[in-house]
Amino acid sequence: MEILKRILKKYDLSIQIRACYQCGVCVSGCPVGRFRWDFNPRRFIEMIARDRLEDLVLQQDIWLCSHCLNCLEHCPQKIEVSEVLIHVKNAAARLGNTPDKYVKMAAQIMTQGWSVEPVQRILKYRQRLGLPEAAPGIDPKELQTLGRCLNWPAKMAAFKSEKAKAPAAGSADHPKETE
Numbered sequence: 001m002e003i004l005k006r007i008l009k010k011y012d013l014s015i016q017i018r019a020c021y022q023c024g025v026c027v028s029g030c031p032v033g034r035f036r037w038d039f040n041p042r043r044f045i046e047m048i049a050r051d052r053l054e055d056l057v058l059q060q061d062i063w064l065c066s067h068c069l070n071c072l073e074h075c076p077q078k079i080e081v082s083e084v085l086i087h088v089k090n091a092a093a094r095l096g097n098t099p100d101k102y103v104k105m106a107a108q109i110m111t112q113g114w115s116v117e118p119v120q121r122i123l124k125y126r127q128r129l130g131l132p133e134a135a136p137g138i139d140p141k142e143l144q145t146l147g148r149c150l151n152w153p154a155k156m157a158a159f160k161s162e163k164a165k166a167p168a169a170g171s172a173d174h175p176k177e178t179e
């Protein structure tokens with residue numbers, strides 16, 4: 001967790017976190033919280049302030065943040081919760097704690113250029129609108145070049161190996177936050 005601490009410090013986010021007085025305004029303005037009562041950005045900030053980073057990166061909820069910045073707009077202390085959560089997610093990913101659906105999504109971007117595979121309904125809709133069956137795909141050669149430049153294959157291999165070692169969500173080694 002040292003790297004996460006360093007990053008939060010580097011971007012002055014640790015100072016911001018210390019300024020949080022737990023008012024909960026970020027929760028009331030959060031669109032994800034409207035659909036998931038247990039999603040709580042205030043609690044994430046509290047966990048960092050209490051140095052509970054190891055627990056935080058194991059939380060599955062961190063992945064629900066859509067980075068809409070609503071919390072920043074409403075926060076009286078202007079704390080960049082979304083920015084903080086990006087770094088927390090990166091730290092979780094380095095430890096292999098990424099939900100499978102995002103791993104699949106990343107693999108799809110790397111191999112097909114799509115983040116989400118087009119479903120039958122969308123393909124039919126495109127047909128009705130007179131559009132080609134699939135949107136113009138990314139040239140596979142361009143994708144390969146991009147992948148090589150960004151070192152995707154090695155990154156994906158390292159990532160998958162960390163993920164294989166990580167405790168499964170819900171296991172005894174992967175506690176769920178209950179506060």
Ligand code: SF4
Binds near residue numbers: 021025078
């Ligand atoms: S709105 Fe800001 S000060 Fe209030 S709990 Fe959320 S992050 Fe902390």
Ligand code: SF4
Binds near residue numbers: 026029072
């Ligand atoms: S950035 Fe994340 S935590 Fe903040 S309001 Fe949007 S979804 Fe909620």
